[in-house]
Amino acid sequence: MSDIISIQNASISTSMYRGAMANIPLAVSAVTYGGVLGVLSAQKGVTWAEMSAMNVLMFAGSAQFVMVDMWQAPLSVMAVAMAVFIINLRYLLIGASLHPVFAGHSLWRKALLMHLVADENWAVTIAEHRKNGTNPYFLFGGGLLLLCAWSCGTLGGNLLGSFITQPEKYALDFAFVAVFAALTLSLWRGRNDGLPWAAAIVLALVSEKFLPGKWYIVIGGVGGAMVAGVIEYLRLQKR
Known part of the structure; x- marks a missing residue:
């Protein structure tokens, strides 16, 4: 029994490692445009702690950009919640497309692993599944790496926000667009x-x-x- 568990754990670790390795180029980009969001958040008065909570609890780059853009006093919680809800409705389609990857897994495992689904590791996972087949741990490994990269970028940008007042001057704001353009072409x-x-x-x-x-x-x-x-x-x- 212990041998079976060891084999299963090794398989999970291998899948997570492969998922993380496949997402390294995207993680580098996530640090860049995460830094842009961090700078914008500092200029809007978002604290380091608030940005940290946003990263862990939400972990949705486009929704976080929208949320930060709407972050001004008095903060309309209902308006922000509705905007974030609308922009995250795409996860209904993303979740449906991942059905073959999660086939045979329990609901609680799907809920746990799906929390770290981002556009980037979703695209990489779908591409890998079409070529060689894969499992949810490949997706989760990529999500963990992206969460770390995203947090480094957003929190670093938030701390340095007072020093970089015009991120567009350095074309940092284009990183977000460039990544999604590359992801789109990879799915063609x-x-x-x-x-x-x-x-x-x-x-x-x-x-x-x-x-x-x-x-x-x-x-x-x-x-x-x-x-x-x-x-x-x-x-x-x-x-």
């Missing part, structure tokens, strides 16, 4: 993705123009997923 599987991607882009652009807040993220994501679902359904019907 060929021309069959063209129509769903085009639908998501068009819906997101139109929604951003006519709707307030961050609804364009949800609408673009859901719309693209629905188009992909319809295409897959029609393909199966032809068989």
Whole structure:
């Protein structure tokens, strides 16, 4: 029995290590744009302790950027909560896409390991699963590394915020955009993705123009997923 447990623990450790190694380039980027968020948070009056709590309890970069942007007196807790809720609705799609990775695992394990899902380690895990197959511990290992990198960046930027008053002057604000552009291209599987991607882009652009807040993220994501679902359904019907 002890031998079986040892083998299982070794397998978990190996998966976490592989996940962490696969996310090293993204972790370096996370430190950079995390530093930008840290600088912005200091200028908004967010304390080091508040930023630490935000990192651990929320751990959602885009939502944290929105939250910090809205951080001003008097702080409207309801408005902030609604904005964060809307921008994090994309995790419904992310969670659904991870179903094959979590297949066979208990609900409590899914809830525990999913807390450290970020856009970056999600994209790396999905790409790895398509190539070689993987498990939730690969995802979790990448999440732990990203949490450490993100915390180093945000907390360092928060502490140095008074010295860097214009992060855009050094193009640090572009790091966030560059990372997500690279992640998007890594998920491209060929021309069959063209129509769903085009639908998501068009819906997101139109929604951003006519709707307030961050609804364009949800609408673009859901719309693209629905188009992909319809295409897959029609393909199966032809068989």
